[in-house]
Each structure stands twice: as C-alpha cells, then as structure tokens.
Amino acid sequence: MGPQMLRRLFWMLGGLLFTAGLFGWYDRLVFGHLHANYGTVVPWGLGVTFYVYFIGLSAGAFLVSSLVYVFEMKQFERIGRLAVFTALVTLVIALLSIWPDIGHMDRVWHIFAYPNIKSPMAVITWLYAAYFVLLLCELWFLLRRDLITGASAPGLQGTLCGLLALGSRDVSGDSALRDRRVVKALATVGIVMAIMFHGGVGTLFGVVAARPHWHSALYPLHFLLVALVSGGALLVFASSIFAEGWKRNGETVRALGRIVLGLLLLDLLFQLSEWLIAFRGGIPSHTASLSLILGGPFWWIFWIWQGLLGTGVPLLLLVLPTRHDPRWVALAGLLIATGYFGLRLNIVIPGLAIEEIAGLSEAIASSRMAPSYFPSVSESLLGAWVVGFGLLLFGIGERLLPLVPKEEGYGRV
C-alpha cells in the first residue's frame, strides 16, 4: 500500500466521520445533554477524554517542533512545519471536543470575563487562547516566504497563499533571517506555554482530592510525558504519509521513532511508579480505581487497547530490526497514538467511577447515578465529528499550505 492509497483512505475516513458526526451535533443542539450517558457520579465522559487526548497531542507535537526551531536539530527540519500545523489542528479539535460538553455553550466567554484564578480550568483556558495566537503567528512566520512565492501558483492554492501572505512581499534573505529569529522567540515562549497548559491539565485532575485516583503529584508530570509520547508518535505516522511521505522522510521517521521509544519507556516507568505506590500503600480508595482498570467491565481498554496495541506491539516494532524500516516505525507511531487514547480513558473514567459515598449510586432511582459509564450514540457521533473535522482540516492544510520547506538547511540564527 503506497502513500497515495493511504492518503485516499485518510480522506474517506475523514469525510465519513465528519458526515456521520453531524448527527451528533444535531442531537446536541436540539436535545442538549438529554442523550448523554454521563451523570452525577461519572460527570465527565467521552467529550472530556477527547479533549484531554487532543490537547496532549497538541502539546506533544509542539514540543517536537521545538526540537527544530529552538534546539536547531536539523534532522527534524523536514517535519517542523508539519508539527506546528499538527499542534494547531489538534488544539482546535481539543477545544471543539470540550465545547459541546459544557451545559451552556453560549457562556464560554464567562471564563474570560469572570475567571477564578484558583481554578486550573480557568488558567488553562486563558493559556489556550494565548497559545492559539502564538501558533498562528509562528506558523505564519514559518510559511511567510513560501506563501509569497506560492501566490503565483494557479488555482485555489495560489489564491489561498496570496490571501494568507497578508500583503507581505519581502522575500529577501534579510527577511528570512528575521522570520527565523521571530520563530525562535515564539517557539521558546511556546515551550513554556505548552508545559504550563498541559501540566495544567494534569493539575486540573491532580488537585481534585475527592478522587484519589487523580490526586497524585505525578499527574502534571505524567501528563507532559504522555503528551510527548502520543504527540511524537502521531508525528511519526503523519510524516510517513504526508509531507511527501516515508520515501523522503525515512531518516526523520526513524530518528523520531527512536525518541518516541525512549519517551515510551520513560512513561512506562512513570506508570509503574503510580501502580507500585498505590498497591503497596494499599489504601482502598487509592487502589479502587486501579482495580477497576485491571479487572473492571472495561478491562480490555487497559490490557488490549492501551497495553497490547498501544504499548507492547509498538515497543517490539521499535526495538526489533523492524525499527530500520520507516513503514514499520510509522505503524508503531499509529498504534501508540491511538493506544494512548485508551490510557486517557483510563485516567478520566475510572477516576470517577467510584461513588464518593458508599451507597450513593443506589440512593435514588436514576440512571444518572450509575457508577459506570459507556458513551451514548450521540456522544460517540459528536466525538466522530471532531475526529473527522480534524482529519479534514489537517488534509486540506497539508494540501494547500507549503508545509514542506523548499530550502533545505535551517541555518543558525
């Protein structure tokens, strides 16, 4: 199967998920939260999980791009722009995942008008806004010269490039040097921001002392590591299909695969610490959620999805001689990136699926009091729409924007 074929599959998948997912939006807008399966004991579900997962991908992809634009590692230069663009797309779909999840979508502005700075949720929302602007600026300065030259191309691509150049005409070497300085400054600030907002998501969960599964000092750090693993893995896969595919990016794919392998092993160490301390400590409230992960009704998310497909198989692919073939490395990237969604599910849901007071879930007769959760059809379709929208947005951007640098050799600034 060549990259051409994979790209066609990509477009079909994006279109299908997007179209089917429109029904999720219809249901959300007409019936509100009526058809959602979360309740009062498990008040967060698929929407929050998607949000946490995508925002992690964004932070991870951005931190990988900083290898090029801050740390000037030339071997990743070919995928630097792709990484920044991935960070932008995943940020947008992360926010689109969480937006319909809140009770009053029209009140999002309240977070900006009446922020409570003691709430991690308020702080990270402000950071997202700043990070969004930063990503747009960085991407523009990265693409500026190629947008100007691309404007002469015929058709839609030329028109779009001309529009996005925003009237800039300077293609001189001096201006290129200035662009690089600006990008380096932005990317440096961006590293701090990415660490703050994704560490912030870990903090959002970590500060909740009422849910012992979340209340761990490891959380902000673990979230950053998960972001790096999943974001790096996604880029491994993306750069094998896009930006001229594995035939051109083979070396980059293999190099990034090695980094992802290292991060994956480090992440396993983090996970091991969490399990070890909880089970050897033996406090029932700490182990309850973990036992649910291991042997609850959704045991397969841990053992099959996250463990076997998301960790075990890709680990082998990245260690065995298959590591030399970018196609196998790409498969490992895809498996890790999707497998880590299982990990995110196992953070959000089991942490909530333990009733805070024994007997609470049976105190009144309502499905909203159930201490278990499985997404409803409308929730799943809304999630499908978000994924489909992300794929299409990425595909369109990749086709129309100059995401592959024309000039090789990213000089020192």
Add this chain to the structure above:
Amino acid sequence: MNPETSGVTDRRGLLQRLLQVGATALAGAIGAILALSNNSVRAADGTVRRKYRYGMVIDTRRCVGCRACVVACKAENKTPPGVAYTVVVEQAFGTRADDKPLFMTKPCFHCESPPCVDVCPVSATFKREQDGIVVVDYNRCIGCRYCITACPYGARFFDFGEHYPAVAEGTPYAQVPSPEYGQFRKREPDESPIGNVRKCTFCLHLQDSEGRYDKAAGRWPACVKTCTGHAMFFGDFNDPESEVSRLLRERQAVRLKEELGTEPNVYYLL
C-alpha cells in the same frame, strides 16, 4: 540631559521603570494569591466572622430510612429526575446483632473550605459571606461539572433537562416555578437551571430579609421540617443556644472525610 525634563526615557530610566512596574505587579500578584488562599471571612485566629453559620446535626439512630426528606425537598425545590438535594444512603451491616442497617440522609454539607468553590472556572459557585451557604449562580455557571468531580460527598447534580412525566413540558404542572433562590424559574428548554449544576441551598429562599429562618412559622429547610423520626436538626452554629449547638455540646458528633480538611457544617450523631 535630564531624562525627566526632556520627556525622553533613556535605557537606564526604562529599566528602572520596568523594574518598578514588575515589582509592583509581583507584589500585587502575591498579595492577591495570599488574599485568595485565606478564606476572607476567617480572622487571624482561625475563627469565622459570619453573621450566621447555618448547619445541621443528623442523628442516624433516629433515621428510619423513610426518605420523606428526599420527597419534601423535591416538593419544595421542584427538582427534576436525577437531581436530589438530599439522598438517603443505606448500608447493611451483616455482622450486626440487631441486623439494623445504617440510614444516612446526606444534603450538601456547606463546608467551611468547600473544594467545589475553588475549582469553578467562573466563580459561579461560592460560599455566602453572611451565612456560609454554598450557592450556584445559575446565570454565571457554564455547566462544566468540574465542581461535581471536586465534591467529596456527591452533593452536586447536573440538570440534564429531564422531566417527571406528570410535569412534562406542555402540562399545566410544568408552569409551577421553583422558589429556589427566590428566583421562581420555570423549566424551559435550554434555559437555566437546565444545563447547570444544582445543589442543596438549605432552602435559603425561606429566609427573611435579615437572613433568619423561623421554625415556628414553617420557614425551615423542607427536609428537616418533614423528618418523621426527628432525626434532622437545623440551626445556627454561631448561636450557642441553638438546638444544633447544644447537640454538638452534649453528644458525640462526627463529620465525614475529615482528612480532606473540608470542615463540613453537617454533623452526624452515631
């Protein structure tokens, strides 16, 4: 040239200026964080300066598990399915000689340090200065449900917009408003409190303009008023002569999950 008279700031002047601004901003930020991290109504010695400190004492030995409190609350506040400001949890103790299960009605505890308040991104839920009741501003709340996750006692409920069949949309009963917060809202699609987080308010709409309840006049939290076994007591802990203060003095009371430092204002007698 003197930079102040010329109106031109040289580099050193600018740096000084920046330092001053930075130091002021830093001091301000530290001050703000310090102010926020102390409960503002708490004096230096840790005592609470509030006009009233409302709370409950619940005698689990008197509770028979009839759930009249749950029903009374529903009748008073017109809460929809899946939303119950108090619930009765029961636990069987197979080892107990008399085979009597534990019944425990569980309203919001209106904690002294409520973790739900700190996590709200828009400060829509807060602890009232005058009486310590934890409330939700339905017009401010965005419905993110972060506070539900943060409450260690399961005292918060999301209004999904469900209706009981008898009060379904279009029926005359659906036009009966809820007296909650004295706002008298009717249930309309997409309108608050649908899509909001809801919780027990100690029936604060029954307070007079001074913030007082009146047991004799029936202006008393609906659950306590209706309790068949007289297991629930309500009152002002600031008043040493109140029924609840006396019970705390005379009996051994416990609060749930003390280890979290939330300091509930609802006590249980065992």
